[in-house]
Amino acid sequence: MLHTAFLGLGAIGAPMARNLAARPDVATALWNRTGEKARAVAAQVPGADGRVRVATTPADAARGAELVLTCLPTSREVESLLDGNDGLLAGMARGSVLVDCTSGDPASSRRIAARLAERGIGFVDAPVSGGTIGAEQAKLTVMCGGDAATVERARAALSAFGSKIVHCGPIGAGHALKAVNNALLAIHVWTTGEGLATLERAGVRADVALDVINASSGRSNSSMNLFPERVLTRAFPRTFRLALLDKDLRIAADVAREQGVPSPVFQLTSELFRLARLALGDEADHVEAVKLIEQWAGVEIGGER
Numbered sequence: 001m002l003h004t005a006f007l008g009l010g011a012i013g014a015p016m017a018r019n020l021a022a023r024p025d026v027a028t029a030l031w032n033r034t035g036e037k038a039r040a041v042a043a044q045v046p047g048a049d050g051r052v053r054v055a056t057t058p059a060d061a062a063r064g065a066e067l068v069l070t071c072l073p074t075s076r077e078v079e080s081l082l083d084g085n086d087g088l089l090a091g092m093a094r095g096s097v098l099v100d101c102t103s104g105d106p107a108s109s110r111r112i113a114a115r116l117a118e119r120g121i122g123f124v125d126a127p128v129s130g131g132t133i134g135a136e137q138a139k140l141t142v143m144c145g146g147d148a149a150t151v152e153r154a155r156a157a158l159s160a161f162g163s164k165i166v167h168c169g170p171i172g173a174g175h176a177l178k179a180v181n182n183a184l185l186a187i188h189v190w191t192t193g194e195g196l197a198t199l200e201r202a203g204v205r206a207d208v209a210l211d212v213i214n215a216s217s218g219r220s221n222s223s224m225n226l227f228p229e230r231v232l233t234r235a236f237p238r239t240f241r242l243a244l245l246d247k248d249l250r251i252a253a254d255v256a257r258e259q260g261v262p263s264p265v266f267q268l269t270s271e272l273f274r275l276a277r278l279a280l281g282d283e284a285d286h287v288e289a290v291k292l293i294e295q296w297a298g299v300e301i302g303g304e305r
């Protein structure tokens, strides 16, 4: 039996934890700041037979766990759970591993890893892509940073929700790759929005434009999936908060700057999504950034004529 803990049961953390807890060879302690979410996830795992428990504190969750998984908004929240009598460090044993599935930042991860190493505890940054549906279907891609042996140990838990688990490099490599991936997502959402708003103004309907773009070289996941399913339908489901994509863009822009790579598009896109977050609020979905473009252009993409 592999003993694990999972902390952070938000939009993506909850389905990841559910899949982990459902594994018959895994015992899981669940902790969430708002306790009823942990109780709800525990109740959703049928036939757990005492393998799943709800923990009262991070330390309580970590006690006895070989692998402790976190999925929080940013690295700041992960660091905030480490200290104090109730903190993770009070519960984690020498030889255990913290597997951080947060889309965090590389510098914080290296700092956290150094603190854990002083106590003989391993660290892997293991952010995910694939969205909430990928998490439900256990089809996430997991980007791991850390030494090879520790990543191998983490794999036992990550395979419960990840179908593609890639060792990307040293500690922080997973977080750097995730931030760049999401910067590309944001660029595609924004530029597809600008393109379709322009075409609407020029008299081309968005569905016609997407039909052509998706058979041509301008296509992307945004044009093929996000716009048809979320913008043209005006559904804008809330699956991945704009505030979190804003955070990812800032990480990508910071990493590029730290590495001395000229990155005008990352920097500009980061500013644009910050504006969108300020305009639309922290609970808006990332695709809703398009509403700002629509407002500026005075058109609704896919709207009635």
Ligand code: NDP
Pocket (backbone or CB within 6 Å): 008, 009, 010, 011, 012, 013, 014, 032, 033, 034, 037, 071, 072, 073, 074, 077, 080, 101, 102, 103, 104, 128, 129, 130, 131, 132, 239, 240, 241, 244, 245
């Ligand atoms: P949510 O905002 O839905 O959930 C955040 C979670 O963090 C909640 O469990 C919340 O607890 C907890 N939390 C927030 N602040 C604190 C704190 N100070 N102390 C303890 N717990 C805290 O986020 P997501 O689940 O969407 O995202 C989690 C991570 O995964 C982020 O880094 C995100 O970028 C990444 N991600 C998300 C994807 C998605 O599609 N949603 C896709 C890929 C990556 P509470 O319930 O009490 O508020």
